[in-house]
Amino acid sequence: MIANYFPGHMAKTKREIIENLKLIDVVVEVLDARIPISSHNPDLDNIIKNKKRIVLLNKSDLAQENDTKKWVDYYKKNNVTAVIVDANSGKGIDLSIKAIKDIMKEKLEQEAAKGKIGKSIRIMIIGIPNVGKSSYINRATKKISAKVGNKPGVTVQKQWIKLDKQIEMLDTPGVLWPKFQNDEIALNLAFTGTIKDDVIERTEVVYELLKKLSTAYKQDLIDRYNLNESDINNNIAELMELIGQKRGALVSGGKVDLEKTARIILEDFRTGKLGRITLEKVK
Ligand code: G4P
Secondary structure (H helix, E strand, O other): OHHHOOOOOHHHHHHHHHHHHOOOOEEEEEEEOOOOOOOOOOHHHHHHOOOEEEEEEEOHHHOOHHHHHHHHHHHHHOOOEEEEOEOOOOEOHHHHHHHHHHHHHHHHHHHHHOOOOOOOEEEEEEEOOOOOHHHHHHHHHHOOOEEEOOOOOOOOOOOEEEOOOOEEEEOOOEEOOOOOOOHHHHHHHHHHOOOOHHHOOHHHHHHHHHHHHHHHOHHHHHHHHOOOHHHOOOOHHHHHHHHHHHOOOEOOOOOEOHHHHHHHHHHHHHHOOOOOOOOOOOO
């Protein structure tokens, strides 16, 4: 069911991205720092080919700081600049702008040597839904927000927003649909909310989330739900019941409302109340 979640839009948006890319110097790919692999669409590499690319590890406020740093090193080893960003607070926006300039420095110098001075850098934000593309655009443009180019109402033209003296950004991000290459990726996208909750079996998703967290983030569960060490064992169904009881998610008769419990746990995970959690680590 999940695999067929996004069919209709895919081809059209991909075509649009390819069309827009002709105008672009640097592609800025937004990833979710908690799931850098699952939030990367592998098609992107084919689509952008040899274009310059930088990666933004967004939602870094929700990920483990150490793990995010390891991801930055990982990308560096693969010759990709990655910048740690929290688009909600604005952290990392300036660094990302600097990274865009740095990656273009050599090319601009070469062009300047040929007499083409003062050329601007044109960028496009790309990523799967829910990684924070719009939040990044809003944050980055709040600093300056000078629209360049066309008049209101003329929607066929591209809108460029000046980020600073040198950088112009296409105002609409390129949306790529996630790839559900295996269950683990689909689950990660369900945990983080990229796959909307109305198409998932929430209790099953949370069961899988608890299974993951009960090994790698045991202490966070204990702290958040006031549990004992011994409550966290292989019996995930019991653990979910217990959390429901602790949080008062009950139906009449005192039975645990598992659907409500699942909502609570998902919300806690997504808002960071369960702690900073990186689901995909550098191997
Ligand atoms: P998109 O354009 O890539 O689809 O993503 P968008 O910016 O709409 O962000 C998706 C959700 O992620 C939003 O939450 C947004 O606030 C949140 N978000 C974006 N960047 C960050 C970040 O760096 N840290 C954290 N913690 N959250 C981030 P929402 O609940 O859907 O909307 P809202 O209630 O915040 O408005």
